[in-house]
Amino acid sequence: MTRVIRVRVNDQAHERQVEVRRTLADFLREDLDLTGTxxxxxxxxxxxxxxxxxxxPVRACLLLAVQADGxxxxxxxxxxxxxxxxxxxxxxxAHHALQCGYCTPGILLTAAAFLAEHxxxxxxxxxxxxxxxLCRCTGYQFIVDAVAAAAQAMSP
Numbered sequence: 763m764t765r766v767i768r769v770r771v772n773d774q775a776h777e778r779q780v781e782v783r784r785t786l787a788d789f790l791r792e793d794l795d796l797t798g799t800x801x802x803x804x805x806x807x808x809x810x811x812x813x814x815x816x817x818x819p820v821r822a823c824l825l826l827a828v829q830a831d832g833x834x835x836x837x838x839x840x841x842x843x844x845x846x847x848x849x850x851x852x853x854x855x856a857h858h859a860l861q862c863g864y865c866t867p868g869i870l871l872t873a874a875a876f877l878a879e880h881x882x883x884x885x886x887x888x889x890x891x892x893x894x895x896l897c898r899c900t901g902y903q904f905i906v907d908a909v910a911a912a913a914q915a916m917s918p
Contacts, residue, residue: 767831772840780827782824784912787811787822789830790837797839802896809895811838812868815883819875831863841874850874859908861899869895873909881917885910 771794778793784906790796792814799822802810806821813822814836841848848853850870860866869892876883876891883891888909892902 763827765831767828769827769833769835771829772837774869775809782826782828784813784827785823786813786820786825786827786830789827790822790835793827796837800864800867807896808865809872810865810869812895814875816896817875817878819872824910836871836874838870841870846850848874849915850877850909852918853908853912854905854916857904857908857911859900859904865895865897865899869897869905873912877909877913877916881913883910888913902903 763782765778765782766777766779768775770776771790776794778789780789780793787799787801787861799813800810801823802808804823805822809821811822812819815825815830816834841851850873854860854866854870872891872895880887885906888906889902892905897905
């Protein structure tokens with residue numbers, strides 16, 4: 763069974779016929795060729811598939827594409843604007859906050875939503891925000907440093 767959906771992904775309108783059981787992650791990766799959304803556990807535990815749905819972080823492996831019909835979605839490809847890295851991306855680069863990079867897109871989007879609500883977070887708040895994401899390569903310290911630096915760079 764299929765259904766036509768209309769979504770705005772990274773400020774670009776898309777209309778597609780999709781199977782009603784297709785996940786948002788598969789739709790983004792396979793139908794829109796936005797492969798920055800990674801699939802890790804496919805159970806909503808690791809956070810690698812996190813995207814922003816109407817500005818809120820969601821696990822794209824747990825959401826059906828039809829549930830995003832009419833919504834605005836941001837993937838990691840949508841963070842950078844005008845050929846310039848988002849301050850979070852720049853901070854991750856500057857602070858060596860990634861190793862293999864598999865978890866990075868989900869962490870970046872989770873952190874972007876977090877910083878939108880907490881522009882000057884304490885380091886403990888950053889650690890709590892990261893509790894919902896798994897990174898097997900780092901000890902999270904450089905990630906905490908990068909999010910703190912991005913918060914400072916983004917503050918007026």
